[in-house]
Amino acid sequence: MYKIKQVAELAGVSVRTLHHYDDIGLLKPEIAPNGYRLYSEDDFLKLQQILFFKELDFPLDEIKQILNHPDFDRDNTLRKHKHLLEVKKNRLEKIIKTVDDTLHSLKGGTKMSKEKMFNSFSMKEIEEHQKKYEKEVEERWGGTDAYTESVRKTKSYTEADWKRIHEEAAEITKKFITAMEIGPDSDLAMEACKLHRQHITDSYYKCTLEIYRGLGEMYVADERFTKNIDKAKEGLASFMREAMIVYCDRAEGK
Amino acid sequence: MYKIKQVAELAGVSVRTLHHYDDIGLLKPEIAPNGYRLYSEDDFLKLQQILFFKELDFPLDEIKQILNHPDFDRDNTLRKHKHLLEVKKNRLEKIIKTVDDTLHSLKGGTKMSKEKMFNSFSMKEIEEHQKKYEKEVEERWGGTDAYTESVRKTKSYTEADWKRIHEEAAEITKKFITAMEIGPDSDLAMEACKLHRQHITDSYYKCTLEIYRGLGEMYVADERFTKNIDKAKEGLASFMREAMIVYCDRAEGK
DNA sequence: TGTTGACTCTAACGTTGCGTGATAGTATAG
DNA sequence: CTATACTATCACGCAACGTTAGAGTCAACA
Numbered sequence: 001m002y003k004i005k006q007v008a009e010l011a012g013v014s015v016r017t018l019h020h021y022d023d024i025g026l027l028k029p030e031i032a033p034n035g036y037r038l039y040s041e042d043d044f045l046k047l048q049q050i051l052f053f054k055e056l057d058f059p060l061d062e063i064k065q066i067l068n069h070p071d072f073d074r075d076n077t078l079r080k081h082k083h084l085l086e087v088k089k090n091r092l093e094k095i096i097k098t099v100d101d102t103l104h105s106l107k108g109g110t111k112m113s114k115e116k117m118f119n120s121f122s123m124k125e126i127e128e129h130q131k132k133y134e135k136e137v138e139e140r141w142g143g144t145d146a147y148t149e150s151v152r153k154t155k156s157y158t159e160a161d162w163k164r165i166h167e168e169a170a171e172i173t174k175k176f177i178t179a180m181e182i183g184p185d186s187d188l189a190m191e192a193c194k195l196h197r198q199h200i201t202d203s204y205y206k207c208t209l210e211i212y213r214g215l216g217e218m219y220v221a222d223e224r225f226t227k228n229i230d231k232a233k234e235g236l237a238s239f240m241r242e243a244m245i246v247y248c249d250r251a252e253g254k
Numbered sequence: 255m256y257k258i259k260q261v262a263e264l265a266g267v268s269v270r271t272l273h274h275y276d277d278i279g280l281l282k283p284e285i286a287p288n289g290y291r292l293y294s295e296d297d298f299l300k301l302q303q304i305l306f307f308k309e310l311d312f313p314l315d316e317i318k319q320i321l322n323h324p325d326f327d328r329d330n331t332l333r334k335h336k337h338l339l340e341v342k343k344n345r346l347e348k349i350i351k352t353v354d355d356t357l358h359s360l361k362g363g364t365k366m367s368k369e370k371m372f373n374s375f376s377m378k379e380i381e382e383h384q385k386k387y388e389k390e391v392e393e394r395w396g397g398t399d400a401y402t403e404s405v406r407k408t409k410s411y412t413e414a415d416w417k418r419i420h421e422e423a424a425e426i427t428k429k430f431i432t433a434m435e436i437g438p439d440s441d442l443a444m445e446a447c448k449l450h451r452q453h454i455t456d457s458y459y460k461c462t463l464e465i466y467r468g469l470g471e472m473y474v475a476d477e478r479f480t481k482n483i484d485k486a487k488e489g490l491a492s493f494m495r496e497a498m499i500v501y502c503d504r505a506e507g508k
Numbered sequence: 509t510g511t512t513g514a515c516t517c518t519a520a521c522g523t524t525g526c527g528t529g530a531t532a533g534t535a536t537a538g
Numbered sequence: 539c540t541a542t543a544c545t546a547t548c549a550c551g552c553a554a555c556g557t558t559a560g561a562g563t564c565a566a567c568a
Contacts (some may be wrong), residue, residue: 517563521557
């Protein structure tokens with residue numbers, strides 16, 4: 001475990017930066033009995049990810065959304081980083097070329113067009129890739145509006161908010177696990193679904209029956225979701241899907 | 255001549271950005287009778303320089319200092335840009351390498367050291383080059399303290415301040431030109447030196463006799479200074495140097 | 509045991525470079 | 539003459555910290 005100054009020095013960031021990341025819920029360390037922050041090895045890995053995202057000019061809010069997402073996949077993310085960094089490098093090479101062209105032009109070469117003078121500064125391509133990245137994250141969340149609402153809502157969440165949300169989620173997971181012993185159409189399973197759906201609506205975005213049904217499918221169709229959910233109990237994702245289908249069918253009068 | 259929206263679109267910056275650059279005195283266009291801003295071809299060249307500096311993360315205050323400096327040399331500056339951009343590109347390549355190393359580590363490769371995880375993010379080398387750049391600019395200004403005072407002072411100058419300063423400078427130049435007809439040790443030449451030195455002290459930094467003497471030497475030793483000053487009249491730089499030496503000798507009782 | 513310097517905490521103001529919105533004047537096309 | 543687009547200034551807001559202040563904690567030292 002490391003104290004804050006040690007982390008700052010090893011990572012090349014300031015103590016203030018680490019305070020800020022803690023305050024906004026991006027990188028929250030353990031707290032010692034004396035109130036000091038204590039950072040783990042895993043915190044270092046997370047910090048490295050954060051710095052990769054920062055290098056690509058992602059805003060901290062968005063980095064937080066991505067890193068805190070249930071289906072966050074480090075390998076996949078790193079591959080995307082590499083690609084975006086190559087795009088950024090290409091842009092830099094274009095700017096260097098523009099410097100050369102400008103030098104040549106000043107030496108009595110042909111006059112440069114405005115387009116040639118300025119197009120290398122454009123962030124368009126990088127922003128397009130960022131948007132594609134965001135869209136990919138978004139597609140797992142059930143809809144553009146839902147995603148937007150989620151981002152808007154979670155933006156203002158305090159530490160206390162997050163703590164409560166995570167506790168609620170843990171309680172709901174317990175109910176689902178207990179219901180696994182009974183059946184996906186049991187009263188307990190239905191109650192768990194009701195609470196689950198309500199939790200998503202309260203904390204993230206309005207979860208319609210359509211979205212909820214699609215979410216159940218995703219829990220199984222996307223193995224990253226499955227793997228993450230099954231961490232709590234093997235087979236939980238599959239069970240939740242079944243229960244969610246029953247819940248939605250009943251709610252729709254089927 | 256171009257209106258603001260045209261410039262914004264051609265250069266890929268926002269109208270607000272151009273307003274801001276006007277407000278802070280970085281890029282000041284002509285004003286049409288109807289109050290609209292009008293940008294010239296030369297403004298485009300200047301804007302391109304600004305974007306090169308921005309790409310290298312120079313603060314706008316500093317860009318302004320550099321661009322408004324009497325010995326600003328576009329060729330030399332572009333060569334430095336190219337070099338700094340290469341340094342920035344090298345850093346990016348190191349970050350890409352770190353991504354690869356991290357991916358390899360995650361695949362069961364050896365555990366990465368903290369140093370290996372974080373050292374590529376360092377801005378140290380870039381900052382060192384920026385400092386070297388700044389120091390070079392600084393060395394032409396007669397001393398570290400003088401430079402610092404100048405930056406501090408000019409930071410808060412308004413448009414009206416700059417206008418007055420430039421008018422004063424023009425009047426002083428006129429006196430020097432008239433004094434060329436008489437001699438470097440004439441009363442008029444001495445008066446011009448007195449006003450010149452006072453002008454520098456009032457507007458930039460405390461100009462001691464030592465600094466003033468050194469400035470005179472520089473006006474001739476550095477051909478960029480010479481070229482710039484001689485724009486007003488051929489041979490003016492050399493004449494000013496002689497007059498400044500006489501002025502300093504007399505002030506020191508030689 | 510007390511002192512001291514280093515390190516830690518929280519709080520809050522300041523900085524930079526615009527984005528955004530409001531209000532009002534100017535220009536041009538229909 | 540009207541509507542729309544473009545222009546002006548003004549001012550608040552934002553993100554991501556830097557910086558400073560005041561106070562608590564810890565370990566080394568006298």
